[in-house]
Amino acid sequence: MHPGNVAGAASLLAAAPSKAPFYVVGAALAAWAVALAAFGATHPEFPHGAGGARLVVLTTVLLVAGAMTAAVLTAGDEGGKAQARPAGGAAPSSTLALAADPSGGLSYDVRQATVAAGADTIRFVNRSPLAHDVTIAQGSKVVAATKTIDHATTTTTARLAPGRYVFYCSVDEHRQAGMQGTLTVR
Known part of the structure; x- marks a missing residue:
């Protein structure tokens, strides 16, 4: 993923009014874990070689990092309608x-x-x-x-x-x- 796309995705997650980005990335991580477990249990030779192992580890690391980033960026009080939510260092509302x-x-x-x-x-x-x-x-x-x-x-x-x-x-x-x-x- 290009660094500009990462910054754009981060700002999109920070501006999100709900926890939906966290739920989407978390669900992808959970689905990945279940798929790995199921495939690994039925295919003892999985992953095939060092390249396959690196790909599995890299994908897992990216999904975990994405879930953690989404959790941090979407954290906060959802019920606080009148509360100014500083995003990216922005000052509270007046x-x-x-x-x-x-x-x-x-x-x-x-x-x-x-x-x-x-x-x-x-x-x-x-x-x-x-x-x-x-x-x-x-x-x-x-x-x-x-x-x-x-x-x-x-x-x-x-x-x-x-x-x-x-x-x-x-x-x-x-x-x-x-x-x-x-x-x-x-």
């Missing part, structure tokens, strides 16, 4: 996108998110019949809050320094009922 449970449950769509330090946008979508907001605090200090809305979308901005924050709904007892999460600012 937008925190959160949504309330549209069925009226007291929860956001994510419990953990990451944004870049600096001027950040907080975009909150609430399709729920209950009024909610997003409040961001560090310790006991509130550093940002959206408007309280229902069946609407609101946006606000905040200047966030690197660190760990909590985001929560400040309406009634929503936070105590579990409507909160952790925000990491890098």
Whole structure:
């Protein structure tokens, strides 16, 4: 395989939104192992000569390396829709996108998110019949809050320094009922 093709394949795997590349390469490795075992058990002279042995070893090494590379490049939190996923050293997003449970449950769509330090946008979508907001605090200090809305979308901005924050709904007892999460600012 040409080095340019390897780099292109690696960037394709890194940009993948799911673990599918890992599953495909892992399945190929498993199929190769089963085929080798079955063929080797029925053909005692397998592999034929040093060249055949080298080919079997090379193919196995490439499949193992591919599976390991795909595992590393596709690792991460699949449930983190609002979380910026740095790929290839890219910086986290400067937008925190959160949504309330549209069925009226007291929860956001994510419990953990990451944004870049600096001027950040907080975009909150609430399709729920209950009024909610997003409040961001560090310790006991509130550093940002959206408007309280229902069946609407609101946006606000905040200047966030690197660190760990909590985001929560400040309406009634929503936070105590579990409507909160952790925000990491890098």
